[in-house]
Amino acid sequence: MPLRQDPGDLLQGTLGILILKSLLLGAAHGFAIARWIEETTADVLTIEEGSLYPALRRLEDRGWVTSEWGLSENNRRARFYTITAAGRRHLRNEATVWLRYSQAVTRVLRAAPAIA
Amino acid sequence: MTELPRWRRYLRFARPNVTADVDDELAFHIEMRIQRNIELGMPEDEARRDAAKRFGDVSLVRDALVDHDKRKQSAAGRREFMADFIQDLRFGLRSLRRAPGFALAAILTLALGIGANAAIFSVVDAILLRPLPFERPSDLVSIGSGSGGEFVALRERLRSFSQIAAYVGQTHPIDDGQEALRVEGAAITTNLLRTLGVSPMLGRDFTEEEGRLGDNGVLLLGYGLWQRQFGSSPDVIGKRVLVEGLPHTVVGVMPADFHFPNKDAQYWQPYTFNPANVGLTWAVGGKRFIGRLAPGVVLSQAQREVRDVWPTLRRLNPLWDPGPEYRREVRTTRLQDDLVGTTGRLLWILFGCVLLVLLIGCVNVANLLLARATARERELSVRAALGGGRGRLIRQLVTESLLLSTLGSLLGIVLAYVSVKWLVAVMPAGVPRAHEIVVNGTVLGFTALVAVATGILFGTIPAVRATNFGTTSVVGFGRRITAGLSHHRVSGFLVAGEMALAVLLVIGATLLVRSFSALRQVEPGFQTTHVIAARVSPPGGSYEDRARVHSLYTAILDRLSATPGVRSVAAVDKLPIAQTIWGIAARVEGQFEDAKRPLPEINHWQMVTPRYFETMGIPVRGRPFAESDRADQLPVTIVSEGVARKFWPRGDAVGKRIGYPYDSPWLTIVGVVPDTKQDSLRDTTSLSMYVPWQQGTRMSGSEMWVLARSSSEPGALATTMRRIVREVDRSAAVSDVRTMDAVLSSSVQKARFTMLLVAAFALAALLLGAVGIYGVMSYLVGQRMQEMGIRIALGAPRAGVVRLVVGRAAMLAAAGAAVGLLAAFFATRSLASLLYGVSATDPLTFFLVPVVFLIVAVLASAAPALRATRVDPVRALRAD
Numbered sequence: 001m002p003l004r005q006d007p008g009d010l011l012q013g014t015l016g017i018l019i020l021k022s023l024l025l026g027a028a029h030g031f032a033i034a035r036w037i038e039e040t041t042a043d044v045l046t047i048e049e050g051s052l053y054p055a056l057r058r059l060e061d062r063g064w065v066t067s068e069w070g071l072s073e074n075n076r077r078a079r080f081y082t083i084t085a086a087g088r089r090h091l092r093n094e095a096t097v098w099l100r101y102s103q104a105v106t107r108v109l110r111a112a113p114a115i116a
Numbered sequence: 117m118t119e120l121p122r123w124r125r126y127l128r129f130a131r132p133n134v135t136a137d138v139d140d141e142l143a144f145h146i147e148m149r150i151q152r153n154i155e156l157g158m159p160e161d162e163a164r165r166d167a168a169k170r171f172g173d174v175s176l177v178r179d180a181l182v183d184h185d186k187r188k189q190s191a192a193g194r195r196e197f198m199a200d201f202i203q204d205l206r207f208g209l210r211s212l213r214r215a216p217g218f219a220l221a222a223i224l225t226l227a228l229g230i231g232a233n234a235a236i237f238s239v240v241d242a243i244l245l246r247p248l249p250f251e252r253p254s255d256l257v258s259i260g261s262g263s264g265g266e267f268v269a270l271r272e273r274l275r276s277f278s279q280i281a282a283y284v285g286q287t288h289p290i291d292d293g294q295e296a297l298r299v300e301g302a303a304i305t306t307n308l309l310r311t312l313g314v315s316p317m318l319g320r321d322f323t324e325e326e327g328r329l330g331d332n333g334v335l336l337l338g339y340g341l342w343q344r345q346f347g348s349s350p351d352v353i354g355k356r357v358l359v360e361g362l363p364h365t366v367v368g369v370m371p372a373d374f375h376f377p378n379k380d381a382q383y384w385q386p387y388t389f390n391p392a393n394v395g396l397t398w399a400v401g402g403k404r405f406i407g408r409l410a411p412g413v414v415l416s417q418a419q420r421e422v423r424d425v426w427p428t429l430r431r432l433n434p435l436w437d438p439g440p441e442y443r444r445e446v447r448t449t450r451l452q453d454d455l456v457g458t459t460g461r462l463l464w465i466l467f468g469c470v471l472l473v474l475l476i477g478c479v480n481v482a483n484l485l486l487a488r489a490t491a492r493e494r495e496l497s498v499r500a501a502l503g504g505g506r507g508r509l510i511r512q513l514v515t516e517s518l519l520l521s522t523l524g525s526l527l528g529i530v531l532a533y534v535s536v537k538w539l540v541a542v543m544p545a546g547v548p549r550a551h552e553i554v555v556n557g558t559v560l561g562f563t564a565l566v567a568v569a570t571g572i573l574f575g576t577i578p579a580v581r582a583t584n585f586g587t588t589s590v591v592g593f594g595r596r597i598t599a600g601l602s603h604h605r606v607s608g609f610l611v612a613g614e615m616a617l618a619v620l621l622v623i624g625a626t627l628l629v630r631s632f633s634a635l636r637q638v639e640p641g642f643q644t645t646h647v648i649a650a651r652v653s654p655p656g657g658s659y660e661d662r663a664r665v666h667s668l669y670t671a672i673l674d675r676l677s678a679t680p681g682v683r684s685v686a687a688v689d690k691l692p693i694a695q696t697i698w699g700i701a702a703r704v705e706g707q708f709e710d711a712k713r714p715l716p717e718i719n720h721w722q723m724v725t726p727r728y729f730e731t732m733g734i735p736v737r738g739r740p741f742a743e744s745d746r747a748d749q750l751p752v753t754i755v756s757e758g759v760a761r762k763f764w765p766r767g768d769a770v771g772k773r774i775g776y777p778y779d780s781p782w783l784t785i786v787g788v789v790p791d792t793k794q795d796s797l798r799d800t801t802s803l804s805m806y807v808p809w810q811q812g813t814r815m816s817g818s819e820m821w822v823l824a825r826s827s828s829e830p831g832a833l834a835t836t837m838r839r840i841v842r843e844v845d846r847s848a849a850v851s852d853v854r855t856m857d858a859v860l861s862s863s864v865q866k867a868r869f870t871m872l873l874v875a876a877f878a879l880a881a882l883l884l885g886a887v888g889i890y891g892v893m894s895y896l897v898g899q900r901m902q903e904m905g906i907r908i909a910l911g912a913p914r915a916g917v918v919r920l921v922v923g924r925a926a927m928l929a930a931a932g933a934a935v936g937l938l939a940a941f942f943a944t945r946s947l948a949s950l951l952y953g954v955s956a957t958d959p960l961t962f963f964l965v966p967v968v969f970l971i972v973a974v975l976a977s978a979a980p981a982l983r984a985t986r987v988d989p990v991r992a993l994r995a996d
Binding site (some may be wrong): 029030031034035048049050051053054057061069072076077078079 | 137140141142144145147148149152170171172173174176177180181184185188
């Protein structure tokens with residue numbers, strides 16, 4: 001699928017992880033996902049909200065999320081995304097890799113001599 | 117039923133609108149953000165700006181999503197379509213297996229119809245549709261035919277053609293040193309192969325010089341002759357063979373697929389003409405001219421030029437004035453049309469007939485399906501109730517029909533393979549390109565097309581009808597007492613249509629049968645029984661001297677007449693019915709004497725030995741020819757009654773004189789014979805003249821037919837005749853040894869072939885029509901059992917019930933027959949050129965055929981009607 005990959009300030013593929021993680025709480029529409037990322041990262045990671053939707057399509061194509069039309073909290077027609085079992089597995093693997101990677105980088109950065 | 121959940125899905129997924137959904141989703145996001153911003157205390161316009169900024173480029177995202185979702189949807193659609201198709205197919209196979217009788221009847225009907233179509237189509241394709249195997253065949257044009265002098269004059273004048281060539285079919289004995297064979301071939305101008313755009317497979321084409329007299333002792337061999345007589349040896353080039361007793365050098369061998377001008381042509385020699393011999397150059401026609409259109413010239417331009425130029429050649433004829441009508445009606449056509457000739461019309465007629473049979477078959481299958489759909493009404497209404505959309509149900513039913521037609525056409529192709537072999541075997545001689553008839557890719561493609569078309573044709577109406585549930589019947593499990601009247605109207609309509617088609621076909625066939633029997637009853641004017649003929653072709657080279665020709669035939673005839681059982685023998689240069697007997701223009705003493713003025717035409721001119729009339733059983737008024745009518749005696753002739761009537765309507769023709777169109781002594785008429793059929797049994801011309809063989813013109817060849825009348829069955833004489841000729845001169849070829857009865861019957865071979873095929877199709881149509889009526893009436897009676905029961909219970913006489921059923925059948929047949937009659941009235945005109953002795957709108961045929969159909973309809977409905985009278989009222993009412 002030739003969806004434009006526009007990661008904004010995020011590393012490639014990271015947006016997908018964030019989305020999947022947000023969906024662990026339950027089905028959510030795009031705006032709710034954006035809000036969750038915003039609040040959880042305390043605005044440290046800013047995403048261009050438009051890029052959320054191509055990312056969701058990619059996750060759906062891979063079978064990690066499914067979507068269904070439903071009613072939002074204010075009774076509007078909205079598309080809700082749900083994480084699949086495969087999505088959970090993928091998230092687990094990615095999270096392990098990510099944590100190991102960031103710990104390694106952290107250890108390198110903390111090693112003597114101090115940076116500043 | 118495991119597939120139920122799938123049916124339901126279709127109710128939910130009424131193909132979502134992708135663009136609207138994407139717009140909805142994105143709009144929802146942005147509006148939520150604006151709302152949130154306002155809740156956080158922003159003024160509305162700032163809230164909007166902020167929302168847009170956070171989102172980024174909306175249209176970019178939107179396009180990407182729409183694009184993505186559309187691809188995904190169509191991929192899913194395709195997958196779903198295939199899955200449904202396979203499911204329908206499986207389901208169809210299962211339901212056919214549940215009704216094997218129905219399936220067998222439908223598949224056999226379709227196999228017959230489609231097989232017959234594929235077979236006839238392969239003939240149509242080979243002869244009419246496939247381009248000729250020459251270079252750019254559509255540029256090749258047949259210009260007509262005429263003499264060598266006309267050819268040279270035309271070649272100098274016509275500008276529409278880049279090449280003009282001529283050919284004339286001929287048959288000469290070819291002697292390879294071991295055996296003299298009579299082989300068909302053609303004399304061709306040296307540019308003919310270049311005009312066609314073909315070249316020899318082995319060796320070379322003729323050169324320009326080889327078209328000149330004296331340089332023309334060269335020969336091209338056909339592939340078949342090369343294989344049979346020369347063992348496919350490449351050494352054949354340069355070999356010397358005798359053609360007509362004259363030595364020729366083989367310069368090339370043509371490829372296997374080269375058959376020109378017909379499939380039997382096996383050798384080609386250069387066509388030469390001697391300008392010094394004015395008589396031969398201008399008086400002997402029959403050369404056929406072909407041309408290749410010059411670049412940028414279209415056929416109509418060429419036709420116009422030929423029409424303008426050719427009549428101007430009238431003044432060039434050094435021998436006589438051919439008259440003001442000279443070459444006004446030249447037929448300039450595509451070469452393909454010319455080679456195909458009248459066979460084209462015949463084939464289209466056959467193709468039309470076979471299509472009619474297929475249509476009738478389709479109607480029958482449609483009726484079967486209708487009846488079956490009624491039986492499946494419950495199954496279908498359950499499905500509909502469970503969420504099967506009507507379109508989906510129709511698709512399912514049409515898939516089943518396609519399955520039927522595909523199975524039918526697979527069987528049909530097998531039938532076509534077999535019947536094409538048979539068709540080619542029984543094909544009358546002289547059908548052009550018959551050797552090219554095969555079941556090939558084009559034919560298979562056509563069959564596939566027919567299969568799909570028929571499947572949709574006979575499947576759609578029943579499918580649409582079957583799924584047209586009334587509101588009650590969806591859940592109404594109880595059987596209705598008077599089953600859907602409209603149902604009957606549809607099948608009644610179908611059967612009436614079927615009857616119309618069948619009446620049309622049977623009328624056509626009856627006309628052909630009547631025409632054929634009229635043709636067989638034609639009296640040729642001579643007695644054929646106990647007469648046998650053999651064509652003797654002495655090698656022309658060694659028989660240039662007339663005296664040698666005479667002594668050859670005298671020796672043959674003397675020995676033959678000495679054979680026990682032979683009563684009379686004769687020879688003639690052209691055998692009636694077996695070949696065209698050319699005529700001449702003639703001077704008539706005291707009436708048409710000036711050869712520079714238009715002269716009357718004598719239709720046929722023959723050269724005969726004295727006992728020809730006796731052998732053929734033709735009575736002569738006056739005297740027959742005698743051995744004393746030699747070249748040095750008074751020139752004499754015998755004419756037919758037609759000639760006598762035309763020029764001497766009062767008084768006797770005997771003693772009067774006629775003459776050749778050029779300066780020559782008058783011929784005195786010594787006898788008059790009845791008009792006989794000459795070219796064919798359909799011959800309507802009556803002007804014939806005969807001359808004694810010793811007084812024949814110098815133009816006559818040395819080939820003659822030897823005839824013998826015996827006192828018993830003449831077939832036994834065949835070997836004797838061959839032996840005698842061989843004993844007299846080993847180099848003379850004997851061919852076409854046949855009894856005159858056989859000659860007559862093979863002359864109507866084409867008519868017989870057409871008649872047999874059309875009659876077979878018509879019989880099939882009649883049978884299918886009868887089956888159709890029977891089926892519909894049985895179905896109607898079955899459906900209305902309860903009604904019949906009630907009628908009988910209420911005291912209706914059983915005869916009334918019979919009248920009801922039979923009356924309806926007769927009404928359907930009558931309606932169909934009326935339409936068929938009307939159609940036949942117009943359609944049979946296309947048969948007119950094939951008919952003999954019967955009009956295309958023959959009243960007897962047009963009356964009898966519908967009557968036969970009414971009788972058939974009544975008989976076919978009798979069994980169901982009787983069944984209806986035996987209905988037990990009580991049981992009928994209790995049923996269900």
